[in-house]
Amino acid sequence: MSTATPQRLSMQQVLICGAFIVTLSMGIRHGFGLWLQPITQERGWTRETFAFAIAIQNLAWGVAGIFAGMLADKVGAFKVILIGTVCYALGLFGMAHAPTPLLFTISAGLLIGIAQAGTTYSVVYGVIGRNIPAEKRSWAMGIAAAAGSFGQFLMVPTEGFLISHFGWQQALVLLGFAALFIIPMGWGLREPSFNGATPVRREQTVMQALREALKYPSFQLLMAGYFVCGFQVVFIGVHMPSYLKDKGLSPEVASYALALIGLCNVFGTYIAGTLGQRMAKTRILAFIYFARAVVISVFLWAPLSPMSVYIFASLMGLLWLSTVPPTNAVVAQIFGVQHLSMLSGFVFFSHQIGSFMGVWLGGFLYDRTGSYDVVWLIAIALGVFAGLVNLPVKEGAITRRPAMAG
Numbered sequence: 091m092s093t094a095t096p097q098r099l100s101m102q103q104v105l106i107c108g109a110f111i112v113t114l115s116m117g118i119r120h121g122f123g124l125w126l127q128p129i130t131q132e133r134g135w136t137r138e139t140f141a142f143a144i145a146i147q148n149l150a151w152g153v154a155g156i157f158a159g160m161l162a163d164k165v166g167a168f169k170v171i172l173i174g175t176v177c178y179a180l181g182l183f184g185m186a187h188a189p190t191p192l193l194f195t196i197s198a199g200l201l202i203g204i205a206q207a208g209t210t211y212s213v214v215y216g217v218i219g220r221n222i223p224a225e226k227r228s229w230a231m232g233i234a235a236a237a238g239s240f241g242q243f244l245m246v247p248t249e250g251f252l253i254s255h256f257g258w259q260q261a262l263v264l265l266g267f268a269a270l271f272i273i274p275m276g277w278g279l280r281e282p283s284f285n286g287a288t289p290v291r292r293e294q295t296v297m298q299a300l301r302e303a304l305k306y307p308s309f310q311l312l313m314a315g316y317f318v319c320g321f322q323v324v325f326i327g328v329h330m331p332s333y334l335k336d337k338g339l340s341p342e343v344a345s346y347a348l349a350l351i352g353l354c355n356v357f358g359t360y361i362a363g364t365l366g367q368r369m370a371k372t373r374i375l376a377f378i379y380f381a382r383a384v385v386i387s388v389f390l391w392a393p394l395s396p397m398s399v400y401i402f403a404s405l406m407g408l409l410w411l412s413t414v415p416p417t418n419a420v421v422a423q424i425f426g427v428q429h430l431s432m433l434s435g436f437v438f439f440s441h442q443i444g445s446f447m448g449v450w451l452g453g454f455l456y457d458r459t460g461s462y463d464v465v466w467l468i469a470i471a472l473g474v475f476a477g478l479v480n481l482p483v484k485e486g487a488i489t490r491r492p493a494m495a496g
Contacts, residue, residue: 098221099281105230107278108214109237111171114272115178115209117241118265119147119202120352121249123328124345125185127335128258135191137332141453143195144328145446148320150203151210152442158207159216159435160296163428167217171276174208175269177201182266186259209272211235212438215418216431217279225367227422231415232363236356239411243352250345299429303436308424308483312417313440315375318476319413320444322382322469326406327351329452333462334399343396347403354407361408363415371416371423375480378409383473385409390466424488 126140162170181204184197207213214234222230252261294302303309331344365374389402421433452465 099217099279101222101226101230103278104217104221105233107275108217108234110275111209111272111279112211112214112234113237113241113244114269115174115206115241116237116239117245117352118178118182118249118269119206120241120327120348121246122198123331123348124246124249124253124341125258125262126328126332128253129194132258133189133194136453136457138450138453138457139191139194141328141449143191143199144324145450146195146199147203147206148324148442148445148449150200151206152203152439152445154204154207155212155435155438155442156432157435159212159429159431159433162213162216162431163296166279166281167213167431168276168280170208170213171279172273174205174213175272175276176205178205178209178269178272179266181205182262182269186262186266205269207435209276211414211418212431212434214279215434216427217281219422219427219430220281220283224422228366228371228415228419229363231418232360232366235359235363235411235414239352239355239359239407241352243349243356246348246352247345250341294428296429296432299425299433300436302488303425303433306424306488308485309421309433309437311479311483312420313437315379315476315480316413316417316437316441317444318379318472320441320446321448321472322386322444323410323448324445325448325452325465325469328449329456329462329465332456337394339394339396339399343399347399350400350403351407351410354404355410355412358408358410358412359415362412363419366416366419371420371485372480372483374416375413375483376477378413379473379476379480382406382409383470383477386466386470386473390463420483420485423485426487 122144126137129135130137130140158170158174178201181197181201184201185194188194188197211234215231218230218234219227249261249265252264256264327348330347331341334344334347335341362374362378385402385405389398392398417437418430418434421437422430425433448465448469451468452462455464456462
């Protein structure tokens, strides 16, 4: 048996290329809430119609993420990123010109959902796990998650500018062309071990790894917590601009608020990733979820003003995607990195079921009650639930029976 050590990409190359990909991919999608009112008003659709398409996007992202992870673990990240980028551009072009709710759901929902699966965390974190030592892995994942947050800070105001100066349709077309810049950065994540240099040694088959994870209680609890993360952030990201406009605040307040969330989460995700190298990651996760419940409660209780919105956005920003580095680092710590993209994809699938429920339920209950109040209360209750379920998660490496070895 060969004992050759697989060649690795440099940490600098992985972080630069991975951060750019996540910045652009996540940055574009974080601004989709800005299109809710322009599209529904021009097309004569309900908010539920728009929300359902974005809900399908999140669900498609979750389902496709499993298979994108499997494919990336098998053939390397670049091919998956290439497919995802093409889907992204096509989805944005289709979103701009879809004349019916069905075609809008196919483009904004299905195509962009598949695109997100191939150009975001599961695939990039697989590259990080395989190429960066364990003692720096949580920190590196924090860097990548912070890049996604910087993308929100950078892209949301940019998207607001494009809509106001070029119109919502042309803005989507321009973003479609911008998404194509992901491809050259994806080329930088071509790993030697997937290009004939050194074969990747597998101790488990895909099905063995999957069965092991799905039966493991800590993995199930991580999935339950991540469901809540998806519910909260996508509900807020998509519906908060309309919520604030309904309350009489200007659209600029919503744009600045989403940008603040992105800016503050640059620090939040980096801090979470760094702390994950020094303290129990499950305690970090529990704190984040409990803190979200408190922040949302105070926001709803306090008098609404631009300043209260900015304070809320800043605090939520610190907690926004800060769940991502510790969650994925725990998965790597428990199960290893051989099937990390796939297992991260399964955890993220739970996140996206939560995202589907958050964005769709927001539109559904608004259309029936004329208010987002019930969904805000659900988000608070789920935050408490997620904090509790993360406390008993065991972070130690799983003990495998000899039969598992290949």
